[in-house]
Amino acid sequence: MFWDYIFLIRPTLLVPVWTFFLIGYARGGGEGRFFLSIFAYSLLMGGVYILNQIVDRETDRINKKLFLLSEGIIPLKHAWCEMILLFVASLTLSFLFPVPYRIFFFISFIFGILYSAPPARFKGRPLLDLFSNAFGYGVLNFGIGYLTSGEFTWKIFLYSLPYFFAVGGVFINTTIPDIPGDREAGEITTGVWLGEKKCLFLSTIFIFISLVLSIILKDILCLIAASVSLPLFLYALLRPSRKSVLISIRIGAPILTLAVCFLYPLFFPVLLLLYLSMRIYYKKRFNYDYPTLTR
Template identity: 25%
Template structure:
């Protein structure tokens, strides 16, 4: 009995994919610190922000596993505890909806107004991405566009809106994060290209073909950095030169070490830090 409970608890932990939250929590905190500065960390809104973001991410990853069940069983993916029978579909759905409803209630009680509206949009998009009848993740290119919103731009805007109403000037950063999130999704599509084809999963990469997907990735990558470095110039022009130098060095070192795929992530993080520095010092 005790072993069965422990096994199920471990299964639910695996289903929430907590280790995959890091980048998305960072997007929310980026918006929060950009609006409120470093002292926002000690504000009473920090804890409910982190809790609601965590509940949202728990919902998004869990509900995705629930409705990826057939594909994951066909491709024999062991990362999905529902597909391998560690936890049941029904209890995973109940857990997912519990996280969503708890997060929505906490967001409304703690923040209300614009943050709660954004949080509701996050929940609806994450649900529509994974669950039928819409299941955006099987409708290219809506899959990548929706991912750019609910795992990108809207997280940034949610963190910002907790402090103040988002002005139009920060849309530049929101667009950059939107593009960066699409790049993350396309990278995953390219990595899973063969297994997705074998399982009959329709993604943007399967729809376009691997060569055209790689070309699209390069175009969006260039556009992402154009928007991001323009944002760096607008919001933090005094740090533009040292950040550019750091980015070039990081890309060069990564290329020498054979880690070209990580170079774009390092370059993006350094640029976002450069944007943030004047607002936290």
């Protein structure tokens, strides 16, 4: 089925990609080849997400998620071909941009490979999995957006700090629901290594740091997101349960995306269209309600 190959790139994970791209783009001045840049970076990250599923087929089967490869709906050979095509196309397009942009782009590519592929496999190494996500989205993704519309400056790393900690906080909580499956598969993630209680404490600290940095740097977008998210993370810390953890992720994380919609109003109908298309696809294809807030 054609749509299987579209959804293999995991469109829900492209939402944070677009979010941090837009934040960086706005911070850089809001000019430049916007559509070409965001298209190229979306292709790159789509390839990264396919690689992640290829390597994690067994873990995904245990955790009963991401059916397309774990259940053999899409042949493995086809997934490899789609991934390679996306990588080649995205890296080729990156050469239409200046050198600093290409450097950030290539580092994103390398991190995407190291995150999933053995022997490095940062995804299965405590703290490295956390750093890869926080740096990958909060710094590199942000930087790609910034460099689309602005010239390189070391201040990129300063401006990205609140997002580094915001992404890190959310990521820590995402490892918690997968602890049983990851432990069974022999994966030592940050969640497995720290355990649920320490993860919830650390994630709350990260969100708090993000809030403080947002105030210092006068970053209104991250300030809004961190202010709304912190009570959700505190609640998950004080009343730990699968539901409270998932709510901290699935409500806390999208707050930043919704804040970006005020900056770029056309982003909201794009998100709405994506949400509706995914609801329809998963319901008709698998009789499965996804995305949801609690599962």
